[in-house]
Amino acid sequence: MSDDVLSVIPTDPYWQPDRAAADRAAAIAAELAPGPPGGVAVQIDITWHDTLTLVDCGANLEKISCPLCRTPIDTEWWADQIGVRHDDGYTTLVVEVPCCGGTTSLDDLDYHWPCGFARFEIAIWNPERTWFSDEELATIANALGNPVRQIRAHI
Numbered sequence: 001m002s003d004d005v006l007s008v009i010p011t012d013p014y015w016q017p018d019r020a021a022a023d024r025a026a027a028i029a030a031e032l033a034p035g036p037p038g039g040v041a042v043q044i045d046i047t048w049h050d051t052l053t054l055v056d057c058g059a060n061l062e063k064i065s066c067p068l069c070r071t072p073i074d075t076e077w078w079a080d081q082i083g084v085r086h087d088d089g090y091t092t093l094v095v096e097v098p099c100c101g102g103t104t105s106l107d108d109l110d111y112h113w114p115c116g117f118a119r120f121e122i123a124i125w126n127p128e129r130t131w132f133s134d135e136e137l138a139t140i141a142n143a144l145g146n147p148v149r150q151i152r153a154h155i
Contacts, residue, residue, distance in 0.1 A: 021143065028143050066102070
């Protein structure tokens, strides 16, 4: 069986909210992503990660491109970079991209579908919707106290 997870993370990968803000934002997310009509409510996980954590889109990942020169980036190179940084707790996301030799962040690569890094995450399991609208994300961000973005994973 596969699952879909709609995650909301801060745009600043290092930022973490306090418990009250996290609970407010998760409550709004629950209202915006209820389970199927007459069914069980969706599961929502609120997680504070000790170190930066990759929040990826799972099987939805189609391609990655360089934000500097727009050249496609080989997923094997990307996986190697993720592996190295995972082993050191993501102490840095800075990379030299192989296409143009420029310096950027793993968080700033152009992912199709979105991926990101975070120390805080609200994960909604198997929501009955694909994405939050910009207005809905702004409402969640206001409750959380920090701008947010969303990632939809298929696992």
